[in-house]
Amino acid sequence: MHEQSLVKSLLRQVDEVLIENRGSWASSVEVEIGPLSGVEADLVRSAFEQLSAGTRCSNATLLIQLSLLVVRCRDCLSESRLAGFVFRCHHCGSGNVQVISGDALRLLSVTMDSPVEIEHA
């Protein structure tokens, strides 16, 4: 349910990127999924296959990068990569940490056709 609505916004955003850059179709779409994003990579993949039919992404490959959960400690200011969901600074042990990466679904890049521009005299 949730993945479907996110993929719909993803497709809309890719479409905007295509229009802005005068591409007519996307050949690949690269996204990043964090462990705290609330979405599952497999469900994003199947939603993309289903919802991209008939759009300018219908032949696009979806590239999924799974990101790590990274927090910054507000006490000692160092960063820690978390393997699970225990939110503690690896350097000083504080729980006063802020998630700086891994809580979002991000559109990283779009690869598209690039028509050769014809210059008019």
Add this chain to the structure above:
Amino acid sequence: MPEKTIVLNHDIQADRRKAASDMRESLAKQGTFVINLVSSPGSGKTSLLEATCQHWGNRWKVGVLVGDLATDRDAKRLEPFVPVRQLTTGGACHLELTLVQRGLSELPSQRYDFLFIENVGNLVCPASHDLAEHLRVVLLSTTEGDDKPGKYPKMFRTSDLMVISKCDLLPYVPFSIQSVTDDARLIRADLDVLTVCSIRGEGIAAWCQYLEDRRQTMVAASVLL
């Protein structure tokens, strides 16, 4: 055909986050403190709201939006106390900001001291939806087991307060307030914890005081904006 790659690196939900944050700010300016109440089905969200409304009486102007897949049973329970609008999701497992905006516009007034959003019973999807709330409260009843925070980390990470409900049943169920608190605070170290028994009224005064204090902090901060 030559190809080109456009590098973007942007949050797909940036627009949604912005809309929620703008709405939160404008509600704060008018003094409306929004509480998003989340939990599993049956942990006592509606009972807690009934007890809250009874405790406050007419002291505060309270509005409630209740989300469910079907029926208006929860709205009917709250109607004797406060203006309430049922949001029927028609199968969706969570509330979204647009539904909340519509629900608020359908309430008899747009200005409340406290606006409660009773989310759809679900510890998963509601965690990913910012409903412009100032406080996210996760309710966990003693009958659900004290192992839930670690199993649903996003819900407990994104909540500000955990309310342990049905405390009258503690003698009959294997549930430790200490271990559930420790488990939840591994996920969110500054998570506040309260315990209540809504049907007997235990802990309701402290819960209401907590909300009043949080609202006061919000009002004081929004005056400075």
